[in-house]
Amino acid sequence: MSRPKGAPLLGPVGFLFAAVGFTMAVIVARLFVTVEARCTQSCPVIRVQGFHIHHLYYGVILLLASSTIMVFATDVRTRWDGALVVGVGAGLIADEVGLLILRVPYWGVISLATTGLLGLALYLATVYKLWTVGRRDLGLLDRYQTLSIFAVVLAMLGFLYFGRPLRAMYVNAALVAWVSASILLLTFGRKHIQEIRSTPLNPVPPSP
Numbered sequence: 001m002s003r004p005k006g007a008p009l010l011g012p013v014g015f016l017f018a019a020v021g022f023t024m025a026v027i028v029a030r031l032f033v034t035v036e037a038r039c040t041q042s043c044p045v046i047r048v049q050g051f052h053i054h055h056l057y058y059g060v061i062l063l064l065a066s067s068t069i070m071v072f073a074t075d076v077r078t079r080w081d082g083a084l085v086v087g088v089g090a091g092l093i094a095d096e097v098g099l100l101i102l103r104v105p106y107w108g109v110i111s112l113a114t115t116g117l118l119g120l121a122l123y124l125a126t127v128y129k130l131w132t133v134g135r136r137d138l139g140l141l142d143r144y145q146t147l148s149i150f151a152v153v154l155a156m157l158g159f160l161y162f163g164r165p166l167r168a169m170y171v172n173a174a175l176v177a178w179v180s181a182s183i184l185l186l187t188f189g190r191k192h193i194q195e196i197r198s199t200p201l202n203p204v205p206p207s208p
Contacts, residue, residue: 014083019122021087059092151184
């Protein structure tokens with residue numbers, strides 16, 4: 001089933017969620033690479049027949065899957081959830097565009113500037129949407145969706161656990177992030193999904 005005719009694919013909330021997902025993906029990816037570079041024993045690098053699986057490829061998979069869901073979603077809250085994952089995928093891709101596509105050093109100025117400009121574009125798009133559409137969509141957010149998004153962010157931070165060997169402090173912080181994310185998802189996340197299934201949200205687009 002496709003979206004109702006005239007319903008926008010993304011509003012201010014969608015762009016904001018995408019920007020947040022993008023930012024967190026880049027931060028976690030950069031932290032993970034930093035930790036990986038300090039490995040003294042076994043490094044958490046995934047290779048398939050000698051081929052290094054960069055996180056850019058995970059980003060492509062996430063971007064394709066989530067954008068497909070967004071296009072066909074009839075519930076605006078589902079599109080917002082999809083926008084967060086789109087942002088995560090875009091962040092993982094952008095983080096390695098400099099290294100794999102532009103062929104510049106990962107920590108080089110060009111690589112950092114490219115990632116920063118793409119992230120800035122998402123935040124500017126959010127501001128533009130707020131200016132043209134207004135803040136009505138923000139009023140449609142409830143605590144269940146907000147805390148579910150926060151849980152996903154915590155879950156992303158938890159992936160730093162695999163960047164071992166680490167100091168115990170970082171390992172414990174990653175585990176706390178995962179436990180907290182699990183609790184939030186089992187409570188507020190479950191309620192959020194129930195709301196989507198029982199009371200779909202399809203607001204009428206504002207009049208021109």
